[in-house]
Amino acid sequence: MNCMGSSNLPGHAKIGALFAFNSTVGKLVQQAIQLAVRDVNTAMDVLNGTKLEMEMFDSGCNPVQGAASAVELVKRSVLAIVGPQSSAVAQFVAHIGSATNVPLVSFGATDPNLSEMQYPFFIRVVPSDRLQMEAVAAFIANYGWKEAVVFHMDDDYGMHGASSLSNSLQARGSKVIDKVALIPGIDKDGIDTQLIRLAERQTRVFVLHTPPDVGRLILQEAYFHDMLESNYAWIVTDLMSNSLTDSELDTNTVKYTQGLIGVRRFVPQTSELGIFMSEWNNSSQSGLLENQINPYALYAYDAVWAIARALDSYLHDRQAVVFQEPIKLPTQSGGEADLSQLKIFQGGNKLRAHILDTKFKGTSGHIKFDNTGDLEGAAFEFVNMVGKSPHAVGYWWTNGVGVSLTPPIDQAFSSSNAAYNDEAFLSSTQANSTKMPIIWPGKVTDAPRGWVLPKNGHRLKIGVPLKAGYTQIVGVSNDTTTNSTSVHGFCISVFQAALNYLPYAVPYDFVLVGDGVTTPTYNDLVSSLAEQKYDAIVGDVSILAERLKIVDFTQPYIESGLVVLVPVKDKKENNPWAFLRPFTSVMWFTVLVSFLFTGTVIWILEHKVNEEFRGPPKAQFITVLTFIFSTLFFSQKEETRSFFGRIVLLIWLFVILIINSSYTASLTSILTVEQLAPSIKGLESLLQTSFPIGYQTGSFVYDYLRNLNVNPLRLKAYNSREDSIKALTDGPSRGGVAAIVEELPYIQLLQSVNCKKFIIAGQEFTKSGWGFAFPRGSDITSDMSQAILHMSETGELERIRTYWFQELACDDSSKDPTVQSNQLDIMSFWGLFLISGVASIICVLIHLLSLYNNYRKHQQAEGSTITVSKRFSEHFKQFIVYADKAKHEEKKVADGKGADISLTPSMTTKV
Structure with a gap:
């Protein structure tokens, strides 16, 4: 067991590196890793006192060789591994890292499936292909292309990348219509077969997600098949786009890449990058120009620094470096498995946690990881190959901005603003289309449409x-x-x-x-x-x-809702009470009350001054009725003599004028519409009958009515307009139909034959239209x-419609789809009645007040000393007696006799 004391930092910390030594990328990565180790060991703020040691092993591009090299690194007790370089190797090595608790920080494995939780010790400073394919899909959606073809290698890296592109395009309303899987070592004949097949299709957008050598072979063959001309769009992903500046790009290769669109990681011009490039160019080992460095070298440099910073935090956290002896697992043959001899790094989980917490500004941009070990806040740039070098023409980054012509600012894709918002991205991409300064294949500046006609070479x-x-x-x-x-x-x-x-x-x-x-x-x-x-x-x-x-x-291009066409009635209904229909019952009652009320008001105002409104009660009642009802015809013979009576009569005559005019107009309208009214009011009333229904042959009306449970025996199909008109004219009694149910344009053609003979019953009960089908x-x-x-x-669409439907010109009144008559109600006249009523009441009140004032003058002339508290009651009683005696004397005057009437106990007046 190899242990480190907890009180002192170790003198050295060993890590490993796994990449393909002989590849173009590998040569640059090797120098970048060596430069990173040198910089870490000379830095004063990282691993101060602890020397970082590096063990490098060649993985080649073979997963088995990569796994063997990884095993050797783990045997040497490395604390972490920089790499692997490729996704295929990473699939194997990630399992070894998980088994031994050794973190792997990759600079080149972009397979989206490596983000799964089954690879907890796999971390990467390079963006996942999920993000790269989002950038590719954003570019395609920006130009409104609906279909694309993707070339990929027939391995996990290629298939998973193509699947990510398909998902990203599908989310934007586009799709991958063909995934061309290429076997390793495919030759020109195999590529030619695929290109000839694709040339016969209409899609002209191609995405190359292949290594540089395969991509160049595809472009070379496409050039000879005239597939690098105008109307074509070729997009390459980062593996190939990063190789467009290689020294291997000879004259012939340049010819095949003109108009190409490359998608690659955007590297901001930061001070960290400037320092690195200065050291890189001064290094005696590189021998390369600044513009020839591959971005993967930057990722490898940052990977070393990510491990170094995490180790610094791990060691200062007083964590021990302990490798536990493995549990030996026997094989089925009785021996011991070689992999079971690998030691387990006990502090691996702690070191992994420190790596995930690492945040710093590297040479390739901001470095921060999510909980799955993927890089957050990546940005991509679109480059256009013109001449011998690519030029940046647009950008995309993971904060929902979408395609942009300006590069993201330093904070735009930093750790604080790097949350990927797919919904925001979709809305911005669909709302605006960014026109990038691109020279497309064929040296044209107009963007390809993404497809061409004729499809499959025919009209x-x-x-x-x-x-x-x-x-x-x-x-x-x-x-x-x-x-x-x-x-x-x-x-x-x-x-x-x-x-x-x-x-x-x-x-x-x-x-x-x-x-x-x-x-x-x-x-x-x-x-x-x-x-x-x-x-x-x-x-x-x-x-x-x-x-x-x-x-x-x-x-x-035209609306076509379903309607019902029916024949109109040919005569009016014999209704003896039709004259009552213009007004509602409430209106009739209001008019009658108004007559009686106004007649009463006229009698009150005229009774004292007009002999025509005097006499026995029965005679006065008849006079008032004949007077007020004769105003209907403006033929009243009695004259009004009082001022207020004339005002009330004048207002009343105005009311009568309005009522008479409205009644006449309403009755005329009702009788006219009734004459044109159809026997069927609409679809609902048609369905309630058992009459046959006509429709056009081949129309969807048959299925529509059958879904409404209409008996199929009721449905009759007609081919021509003439047949439909004859069936509708004959009616059910003579083998025809009661109604035609069809779309509005057809109904208009039918109705145009005789506007007054056919009418649309009810409203449209469906809303649809005609369109061209593809x-x-x-x-x-x-x-x-x-x-x-x-x-x-x-307006061209309307002009075409007018030209072909000229015969549809018809009297609008006969084409009114509504056949109901609206009766007049009190709400239409309440203002008139209100004015008349208020004026009458005011005049009566003024008249009574004047009469009462005259009576008070008589009381004051007698000098009455009645107390104020009793005066009002006495005045009211005497006013009643006065009014009764006045009426009695008026009767005598009417009989030609004069009389002296004592109006009050103390006063006699000659009447």
């Missing part, structure tokens, strides 16, 4: 339903002189106009579907598109949820949708 086959009727929608003309067939109609015009807005040519041929006698079933037509019998369907195809499950639709995932769908929206905004 698009556009399926068109050969309709038996409704030729304004889709029609066919035959030219006997040229023996040719042309397709026309509203849908065809919209499709052809939309193609003019596309920035590329779309060669196509119309293929008629149907025999021209019976309209084909549209569900079958859509199913044939899903089975790839056609490349698109153009026609009056409704966008339905069931159809969207198997095909894609463009933006609707196979699932077709890139042309979104482009056509944008073209339709542009046509709608410019």
Whole structure:
């Protein structure tokens, strides 16, 4: 057992390094590790008094060799290992580290699966491929490309990276349509076979997730197959993009890489990097220029420093360096397993914890680890290969900003702001598209569309339903002189106009579907598109949820909700009480009360001054009634003489004028609408009957009504507009139908034959539209949708509709879908009644007050000394007697007799 005292720091601390000595990256990594060990041992703030020793072993690129080298390092009691370099070796060595509690800090293994908890002692200062593929997916999403092909090696590193890219693209609405797995040692013939197959497809976005040698071979063969021309986009991941500055990049290789997009780790220009580069260039061992250093050398340098800082914290925490003798495990042959001889580092868990807690600013940027040992806060840059060197054209980092033209500031991807926010990233990427200054393959500056037509080298086959009727929608003309067939109609015009807005040519041929006698079933037509019998369907195809499950639709170019068309009634109802219908019962009662109230007010105001309102009570009652009701016709013969009576009558006549006018207009409207009212009020009332229902052959209306439990025996299909009109005109009694249920454009064509004969009953009871159908995932769908929206905004879509539906011009009144008559109620007139009532009450009150004042003057002339407390009561009683005697004398006057009446005990007045 090898122990260290707890009171004093050891004189040395041994660590190991595992990488491929003979690889281009390995040569640079070796020098970077040596430089890092030298810098650590000369630093005053790290491992002061303890010398860091390094054991280097060659792992090659072989997992078995790497595992053997790792075993040798562990046997030498290293406290930690820098490496491995490759993901394939790391899969083996990570298990050894877990078994012996020796932490591994890798500078090159980027396999996303190494982040799993089964590798607790695997830590890395290089970003995981999960983050790199997020950057690649961000670049693809920035240009709106929906499909991509990825080349990868047929190993864990390649397959896991391709899967990460697929997941990242899927989250952004795109997808990997082909994963080309390449076996190790693949030759030109094998690559040619794959490229020829891919050239026949429409996708033009390719991602190379391969080692540099394989990637260059792919690009070389693609060049000879004319796949490095315009309309193509080639993206390479970090392994190859970091090799674009190698001295091995000869003239031929430069020719194959023009327009290439590389994704690689962004290394900020910090003071730490400047110091490192100065030492690197001054080192007699390097012999390389500054711009030839590979970023993996920086990662290896930072890996050594991460271990050194963690060891410093570990040793100052008074932790002992103890290796426990292993438990010997026998093999099945009776001997001892070689791996069971490995010693276990007892302080490995503590050292691992110190490494995960390490935070510092390294040469490659900020170094901080998450709880799985992955690097946090990584940033990537997009480089464009132009000439002999790549140029940075854009950036992406893990804080949700998305693609940017400016590099991240030092704090933008630091430990405090490095939380990856996928939702924020998606919103920013989808909301804005960043135009980067890129020279694409073919030396063009316009970004490729990501796909081309024709697909598979042939013209698009556009399926068109050969309709038996409704030729304004889709029609066919035959030219006997040229023996040719042309397709026309509203849908065809919209499709052809939309193609003019596309920035590329779309060669196509119309293929008629149907025999021209019976309209084909549209569900079958859509199913044939899903089975790839056609490349698109153009026609009056409704966008339905069931159809969207198997095909894609463009933006609707016309609304097409279902409605019910019915014949109108040909005569009025014989209702003897129809004249009461303009007003509601409450309105009628209010009008009657108003008549009686106003008549009473007129009598009160006119009784004293107008002889026509005097006489026996029965005669006065009849006079008031005849007077007030004769105001309906403005023919009252009695005249009003009092000032207030004339005011009340004037207001009342205004009320009568409004009521008369409203009544006349309402009655006329009711009788007119009633004449046009259909016998069926809408879909609900139609379903409650047993009448037959018509629909267009091939329409989804049949399935819709069957889902509403309509008996199939009630449903009758018609091919043409003429057949539908005849069936609707004949009605159920003569073998026709009671109503036609169909989409609004068809109904408008039917109704246009005779606006006054047919009417839409009720409202639309579905909301949908017509669109052009394409196979699932077709890139042309979104482009056509944008073209339709542009046509709608410019008014071209409406102009096309007007041209093909000119005969739809019809009197709007006869096309009113509502057939209900609105009765007039009290809410329409309460203001008038309020004005009349208030004015009447005010006039009566003023009249009574004047009468009462005259009476008081008589009392004051007699000098009455009655006490104030009793005066009001006496005045009221005497006022009643006075009013009664006044009425009695008025009767005598009416009979031609005069009389002296004693109005009060002390006063006699001649009346």
